[in-house]
Amino acid sequence: MVQPTSKVLEMGGLKKIYINKSQVEAQIKTILETHPVKDDHLNAWLVKAVTVIDLTTLSGDDTRSNVFRLCVKAANPLPSETQEKLGLKESIRTAAVCVYPNRVKDAYEAMKLMKLTKEINIAAVATGFPSGLYPLETRLQEITYAVSSGATEIDVVLDRSLALTGKWDELYYEVQQMRKACNKAHLKVILGVGELGSYENIYKASMVSMMAGADFIKTSTGKEAVNATLPIGLIMCRAIRRHYQATGVRVGLKPAGGIKTARDAVNWLVLVYTELGPEWLTPKLFRIGASSLLGELINSFVLKKD
Numbered sequence: 450m451v452q453p454t455s456k457v458l459e460m461g462g463l464k465k466i467y468i469n470k471s472q473v474e475a476q477i478k479t480i481l482e483t484h485p486v487k488d489d490h491l492n493a494w495l496v497k498a499v500t501v502i503d504l505t506t507l508s509g510d511d512t513r514s515n516v517f518r519l520c521v522k523a524a525n526p527l528p529s530e531t532q533e534k535l536g537l538k539e540s541i542r543t544a545a546v547c548v549y550p551n552r553v554k555d556a557y558e559a560m561k562l563m564k565l566t567k568e569i570n571i572a573a574v575a576t577g578f579p580s581g582l583y584p585l586e587t588r589l590q591e592i593t594y595a596v597s598s599g600a601t602e603i604d605v606v607l608d609r610s611l612a613l614t615g616k617w618d619e620l621y622y623e624v625q626q627m628r629k630a631c632n633k634a635h636l637k638v639i640l641g642v643g644e645l646g647s648y649e650n651i652y653k654a655s656m657v658s659m660m661a662g663a664d665f666i667k668t669s670t671g672k673e674a675v676n677a678t679l680p681i682g683l684i685m686c687r688a689i690r691r692h693y694q695a696t697g698v699r700v701g702l703k704p705a706g707g708i709k710t711a712r713d714a715v716n717w718l719v720l721v722y723t724e725l726g727p728e729w730l731t732p733k734l735f736r737i738g739a740s741s742l743l744g745e746l747i748n749s750f751v752l753k754k755d
């Protein structure tokens with residue numbers, strides 16, 4: 450569990466930050482061009498992608514039975530034939546399932562029935578998801594409720610208005626309170642990048658969240674108009690790297706929202722590999738939040754014909 454770096458926010462050099470948009474886009478192009486994924490390595494990248502998915506359902510019509518189905522899919526994400534043809538001896542799982550607070554109990558029961566409570570994380574979105582525009586008191590109560598229902602990870606969402614109006618101290622304070630409310634559960638902070646107004650604000654919100662004790666920073670709720678894009682991912686990786694260099698603490702990255710194709714998933718893996726290094730490519734430090742990616746990954750494996 451990551452602890453806040455100090456009680457008071459020290460913005461220091463962050464105030465003068467300037468990010469050149471076209472340079473960021475050019476850097477993404479270079480990274481992808483210089484790290485092509487070869488055909489004979491594709492299956493390994495796709496398996497990696499499956500193991501870092503936070504398999505998500507965040508719909509208004511979620512029920513106990515579709516959460517049970519989601520958990521079964523997280524426990525056995527690959528069809529047995531695919532698994533055999535890939536030569537995978539051990540079962541692979543997704544990293545987590547991600548649900549609304551009221552569905553955590555269902556996920557916990559499903560995992561308990563399958564004896565997988567220690568293997569697959571249960572993530573709950575909380576703190577007035579997706580807007581974050583609710584009183585802090587009730588947002589913290591949601592965290593406590595989700596943790597007591599069995600959530601091992603809490604995906605909190607920032608109140609974007611605090612970033613947009615430069616109230617970084619208040620944002621820092623709120624994330625610190627969320628950290629406390631999570632207790633032993635991991636804290637994943639959703640920045641809501643599509644509503645932060647600028648790349649500079651994305652960088653600052655990343656740093657403030659990490660300094661306040663985030664275990665992961667996550668791009669989006671999946672409900673904004675702009676969600677997880679690679680240029681934004683690059684900015685967040687650079688923030689994670691700077692935080693690691695300054696504190697020695699490794700914070701995870703979770704892109705989420707609109708990641709739907711195998712190509713999207715592999716590009717994110719390549720980005721994290723090149724920017725943060727191979728040690729980040731584990732479920733402890735990298736997740737992909739997605740509701741419909743798994744089927745696409747399964748269809749993209751290159752398998753020998755019988």
Ligand SMILES: O=C[C@H](O)COP(=O)(O)O
Nearest residue numbers: 671705706707738739740
């Ligand atoms: O946190 C995860 C996102 O809500 C999933 O977004 P998606 O439905 O676009 O895959």
